[in-house]
Each structure stands twice: as C-alpha cells, then as structure tokens.
Amino acid sequence: MIGLFMAKVQLAALAFTITALIFLLYSLSVPSVPQSPPPAGAPPAVSGGIKSLRNFSSYEELVRFVSLVAEAEVAYGYVPFAVAPAVAWTAVPVAAQVAGDSARRVFSTTNVQVAGVDELDIVKTDGRIIAVASGERVYLIDASARRLISAIKPNGTAEGLFLWGGVLAVVTVRYPIGGGAVASTALEIYDISDPHAPAARGAVVYSGTLVGARMINGTVYLVLSTPARPEGVPRVNGAPIRPERVYLVDPLPTSFTTVAAVDLNSGKMGEVSLLISQATWIYMSATRLYVASSGSPYAEALAKALGILADVAPGEVGASIKSELQRGNLTGALKIARSYIASLPAAEAEEVLRRVSTALSAYVFNETTRIHVFSVRGVDVAYQGYVDLQGRVLDQFSLEEYKGYLIVATTASNYTASLVEPKPILPPIPTTDVGINVLECTGSQCSERRVVIRPPPSPPYWPPVFDVVITPKGESLNNVFVVSPAELRVVGRLGGLAKGERIYAARLIGDLFFLVTFRQVDPLYAVDVSNPEKPAVLGFLKIPGYSEYLHPLGGGMLLGVGVEDGSLKVSLFDASNPRDIKEVAYVKMEGSRSPALFDHHAFTIRPDKRLVMIPVTAGHYGIPAGIAAISFSEGLKLLYLMEHWGAVRSLYVNNTVFTIATDSVKMFDIDTFKELAEIPLR
Template structure:
C-alpha cells in the first residue's frame, strides 16, 4: 500500500514527489504560498525525519535530521566479535561457526559462540571476553552521533532541493545553526562517543526443590481443590553465564563547524570544546558566536568566526549555573535565562570585549521555573521600553504569572510581577501588554501598570 501526501484535499502530483535518501523514512512536505493570490506549490521529499528547521533571510530552508550510526556499528562489531572469537574456540566449534559465516548467517554463528563461552567456567569465560574486548578496542568500534542537514531553496513559490551535508554530534536547537554572510553556515553540536564492548555476567542458579501447586475449581458455592506435586529435574550447574553487548560510559565534547554553502564542504572547525560538558545555549551576533556549555560551572564562550576557515575562541567566562537561552541586547550585551541551584536565574552579560566578558548583573528567584527555559517563544523583549517579560511558576507553582524585568546598560531590576494562572506567552502593542494563558488574556497598561481588561477563553 502506497501512502501519498495530500495537500488541500488533493494528492500531491507524482512529479512533485522527489526521492532524496536511499532508504527514506518520511515525506518532508514543503509548501510555498503566495499571500496575495493564495496560489501555492507543494513538494514532497523522501528523506529521514527532521528534528530542527531553520529558514534564512536568503530563502534557504535547512532541516536537520539525526543520523546516528548505531545499527551499522552494532552489526560490524558483532561480526568482529565472531572473527576474534575463533582464536578461542575448539576446532569442532570453530568449524561450525565458519560454516555459518560462509553462508552469511552471522546471528547463528554468534549464538553458537555465546553458547560455547557460556558453558565454560566463569573465570575462563571472563578471560576470553576480556581478550576479545581488547581487540575490539584496538579497531575502535565506537558509537558517534551525527546530524544530517538537508538544504532547500525557495524562489517565490518554486521549491528546489539544494543538497546536504553531515557533521558529527547532535543539535540542541535552531540557535545552534545559522547562515553567515550568505556564503557560509555555522553549526554547533555536542559530540557523544561510546565504545561497544561485551560483558560476561555470572548468575547463580537456585538449587532444585520440590514444589506443589494447588488447583481450585468453583461452581456456585462448591469448590474442590487438587494438589499436584512438581518435582524439579536434577541440576548439575549452579551458575549461568550471560554474554551481553553494552556501551561504555559516554564521553562528550562540543564542536563548531563552518560549511561552505557553494560546495557544501566543511571549511573550518573547532573541536573538543569543554570536554565532558554539553551545549545549553548558542547565539550568533555579527561575527561572534556565543556558546554556553554546562556540567559544573557555566562557560560562556566567545568564538570569532570572521575568518570562516579559522574560527577561534577569543575568551570565556566561568560562572555558577547555566543559561538555557541567550538574547542579544543593544550596547554589546547579552541577556541569559537559565538556572542556578534550583533557582531561576536571569543574567546580563557585557560582551563589548569578547576577550574579557563579564556578568554585570543577575536576578535569582528560588524555587521558580519558567517555560522560557524550554521555549524561547515564551520570552518577550520590548526594546522600546528596555523590558523583558517571561512567564514564571514561583514557589513550586504556588504563585503563577509574568515577571517584568527592566535592564539598563549594566543592571537588571524587577518592575512588576503580574498574577496570571497557567502563564504561557506575552505580547505588546504600543503601551499595552497582553499576557496569555490557556484560559484567559489579560491586558495591562505599561504606563500605569494597571489591569485594563481580562478576556476569558473558556
């Protein structure tokens, strides 16, 4: 049965269905609409599923897709496990395994090997597994996550596939990818690496003992019970050995790649930033790429990408907590929203000198969470009034609403906390602030800070 995408009640024309991947898993459907006459064009590309989408001002659409290598790694490592095991098998078992390998039946060959090793004394089985692991480590069978990018161009309502590229690591969000000067694309990823090894585990077998089971049959109020003795069969083994493939503890690092959009090749990179940590936030401001990683303290990196072929770290700032979102403000400042020791933390950074960045002001609100930590759309920045508005759940949700934060050149302050249950978003129009929840919209006057009206939604 074929599945064909439907747009506006009609199946997409077959000429608009374009295969991209050899083994696609989804249709990526892109629709371009002329807002004047409402004419549209729809294309369906057969690709892997996308996790992040970014549209540039230069009419390029980027769709990021996880491209892990787990299945291929597991298959190749299992074959090597079989090959390395041959050195430790008796001739008759080795011949059986080789025959299965010649026929391409690797699962059966693996089963025979595991069965033989499991029949050995535990210390001997453990020794064999350790030797095989040593050989596997030499050939570096590692799991490395990757991200694949599909690029499309849009001209009016015409859509075309431009090409693709792949980088190591996984993408946090859309702020970790951005076009640079129309000709380049910058992407930051967290690179995770794990090695596949095998583990021999010994399980003790419970000694046999006689058991009895009772069968009770009831009809109306009459019940009869029958007892059946169950004799366990004699057991000669007192333990069982299990051979299990596992991944070693993950190691992480963070990478920055710069891609030439003309040839879709990598022209610059920064590797192994903040090893053992993960990316929590990123933002490109002019030719400086700001990156936040976290594990114990919060390194805010400033990376100069003015020369795409030679990105370099200009400076970094280590402070407690971490920022989940960075927003550029006028005057070479960054606003950070994150957490520190369970408290909501709003930070103001001075980045006029990327070599000597500083955190000039902070606000910490204990036992408080905000949707802004997970979705930047919850952050409203009103540059005309130097305020930022975010929804908050304070005191484990005992107080809910919106907090209005004012900022000057190097200082943060709290203007007002507005009560509003289930706060989600806020928008402003002129001197009015609209706070929005799932049940109502409240309208506040930003001059008087008074509530003007409440509109119930349900």
C-alpha cells in the first residue's frame, strides 16, 4: 500500500512538473503582445502580478497548448467541467431602437444591482408589452389589453431576455446530446416594434455556457465558459475566436472565459477570452466588468464523488464513469451516475450512497478567489489584469464599486463533502387547503393570523438526484477587501470578521457596506469604507435567523429578506445610525420560503405605494403558491397573498400587478388585489 501511495505521489509530482515545463515553454515561445489600448477615460492597463500577459499567434498554437494542458490535468487527477459542439447561425444587421409610449406609463423594471446596468431575466416590460421567457417559447403580452398577442420560438431554451426600445434580445442555450460536446449560447435579436408580428433580425452564437450577462445602453455583454481543451476553443458563429484575442493568465487553466459584447443597434461585436480557472460571478459598473474565478469546491467534490462511485459501481457502469471523467466530461459522468442510482432499489441505492459518502468525507476542499478586471466602452473590451483574494465570494452583491475602488466580501474556510440521499420521485403534494401562519410586529405590538391557500391544480414531477453537499470544516473567517482596479492591488482590508460564521448577504449603500453573517444568530454589520485604506466596523445588530437579500429603502431604512427557524422572514431595519442598528418590524411566514432568497430578480418594489412583492411557498411543499404583497408604510404588514401556483415573478404597469408563472400570467388590482384576469401561456 505504501509503495502504491508513493507511486501516486511520484506520478502527481511528475504531472505537475510537466505542467510547469509546458507553461515555461509557452512563456518563452508565445510572443508577448501589447493589450488593446483602453478606451478614453478608462484606467491604464497594469500587470497586476502578471509579469508578461501573453496571447497566441495562431489557432494551431492555441490548440497545441490546451491539448498539453489537458493531458497534464488528467495525469494530475483534476477534472474540469466539460460542455459541448457549437451550433452556428448567420448574423444579420439588427433593428434600430424604436421609441414607444412607455414614458407615459408607470411600470417596474428588473431589480438590478447597479443603476443603468440591466441584468438578464425571464421577464421584461417597457410598460407597453410584457415579454415572458418560458422554456422554448417567448410570449408577448399586451399590458393594456391584458391579452397574449404573439409568441416567439427561439432556437434553443430561453435563458433570459433584454429589452431595448423596439428590440428584444433573447439569450438561448443548447446542450447537444453526446459526451464531450460543447454547449452553445446564442443572442437572438427580434424586432418587436410591432409586437403582433415579431421579426427575427439576426443571431450571434457563441460556444460555451453562460456565466452572466449585462446590458448598458443597448450593448449586451455575455460572459461565457468552455473547458480548456481543444474542443473548448471559443467560437463565434462557428469560427474560432481570433487567437490574438485569447490571453494565457493562469499557469494551469481549467477553462476559457470569454467576454463578448454585441451592440443591438449596429450589430457590432467584440470578444476577448482568458485561459483561467472556472468563472463564478460577475459584477459590472458603467466602465468596468469584473469576473470572479475560483477552483470550486463543489466541482472538485463532485468529481471526487464520481471517481469514488466509479470504483464501487459494477464493471461496465464504473468503466463508463471513469471514461467520461478521463475525457473531462463531468456532466456526462454525472448523467451515468444518476441513471445508475435511479435504477437501483431504494435500500441498495442508500447503501451505495453511504459507502461513497463515507469515503468522500475523508477529503478536504478549499478555495481562493481571483478577480479579473476588464475596461469596457461599447463593444471595446480590454483585459486589465487580476488580483487574488483569500476566501470565497458569495454572490454578485459581494462585489461593489465605490468611488473608483472595488469592495469585495469573502468567506474563507475549508470544506468537507457528502452525498445527497436519493429523493422520492414525488414530494408530498397538498390535496386540501393549506395555510400560512403570519406574525406581524411593529415595535412591541404583535398580531397573528392565518392565510388559507387552495391546493395546486396538479403535482409536479421531481426525479431523484445524485449530487453532493459541501459544508465548512473548522472555523470560517470573513473578510472585506478594498481593491484598486487601476493598480490591481489591495489597498485596505478588514479581516477575521465574525469567526465561525459565513456571509449570507451584502449590500453597499453610500459609504456603508452592510454584511450579514450567520451561524446561530444574524449579525448585521455596518462597515465604513469611506477611507478605503482602513475599512472599519461601525456597529452591528444580532437577531435570530439571517437575511439572504438586503434592499435599501432610503432614509437609512433597509429591508432584509431571510429565514428564521426555517420560515421566511422579512425584516425592516433602521440603519440611520450605523452604530446603533435596530430591527423595527418584521413579518414572518411560518413554513414558507421564497425564490427572492436566492434570486433578487424575484423582488419587486413599488416605492410610491410603499409596497414590496415577493413570491412565497405555502407550507413545506416547495412550490410558489403566489405573490405576497407587503406594505412598509408603517412597520411591515402582509396586505395580501395573490394566489398563483408556480408564480416566480411579479411586475406592475400603472395600477395592475402581473404575476408570472411558466404556464400562465395573472393580473390583480394593485390597490384592492382583486384578480382581474388570467392568460394561459400556450
């Protein structure tokens, strides 16, 4: 056994040495090419720890390099993501922006992080029409007439939409069948100036899966990922990206991360791609795009779990999983594993999962984050460099720009992993009326009541899942970093915050960076970043539960959407004095949850009516039962629960609230909450 162990160590060391030699060889042979000049007003390009930013002189050279890296990765034992062959369509000029009559209407927009930077979502409106992405269709609804007027069938599954004047941009994705293939992401452009007759105006197709998307003044920015392998070389409309626009950043990259820009009015495009570790989150301001990358402990744990399963599964199944892993096709291996587990009797499946989970628990996984900085102006995108930070970024709200600096919050910890047990095919589905107990408190005055919800029309189908769960090991620590993107260095740091807890939510409001950490109670921290070199905690509040999303209300008031004792809780905080933060009111819905806990696009606010709307589940069934309308005019109060099973979004146009599910749209009066109409999406 000792001899086998030493042989593995020697093999790993040899693989690492080969990788280092490969990188050194290409560092000497690949010509160093100056970066594209930054646009006017953008910060100058700085190395940021990269001694020589290098690109490739030919497509053949690029393929040769990633082929060698792929061989070294297999020998070293690391399995990157693999996704699948691009499908190409011909691009044609797009329609010009068309002005509508939306200026005379009051309507909600997508809840975004940065004003002026739109985010991809499944629902968009200009006050005139409502566009809803649902699977392989996009439906257009006349907001005034309250009726479905047309439907679009894009070439793939609609991931989300952008709306710019009379132009609708649909982001679609296709996952071709077959291991080792690469997924494709398309930006399809439609002229909807006449929404009764939408007309296709072109499409741009990129290889890769979507990491994130933004839009500024009609220019769409897509961040895409493909594996660092020959089949993963980024393609645009079927043609490989120009090799001089691909930069080698990490010594042993696991993916191509491509930033693509498309002007919806002119059809102009621009791309730049980096060979780096897996991209996780993006953040965008008016002049910069930031991409966070890390070696995901989830991905590493899943790959390890699949490798363990391959050793305990029957010969043919185990060999198939190993074959997919050796090819770097993590999704293909996972598909085989899930099919195998689903085919077993319950007792046998539990025993296999127990053995795999026990072996998996012996491994420790950890993570650091690298922030990549791009300057942007229209379709001109220039890579500036990177900065490395300790820990993991929670989500996009953990990154915020402040007076030319980037504020980043991370949680640093080690992780262990275990397997998720097989789920029953059908969860408990209500067949009779169910209710939500509502507790409303303002100050010391509390009242309790019960809201009754009718059962859903039909139960959903939930297949069993083979997956891993990662959990922190030991005491975690939280950090706030202040980064100069112009100099690509950390200028200030607040470390060791909330030992043993992790960050659940973050939000920058003025000079204050609010953080929510959690283990047993919910500390809401107010961090002063007015002096970037010396961020400091001004005050904090500890209450039961935790907040997952924070939303500023103005006047020092802050709304938190979170969980307490397993139930949905909406809290109103008075942070006007950051040294003495108070929770002044809350609404708690027993047994309920909300998509707004993990997707801020599900949060809708009507400031003039002091009204917030979020989808909520009923009981423990996990299905949104409707949209909760919560008033924050005097404390917090649940005004009404607009019943709509499956509703995951809400928006308003004038005095009509639209609740959106994948199969229907309902309309309610915003003052009385009377149901006005329902539109099936067919």
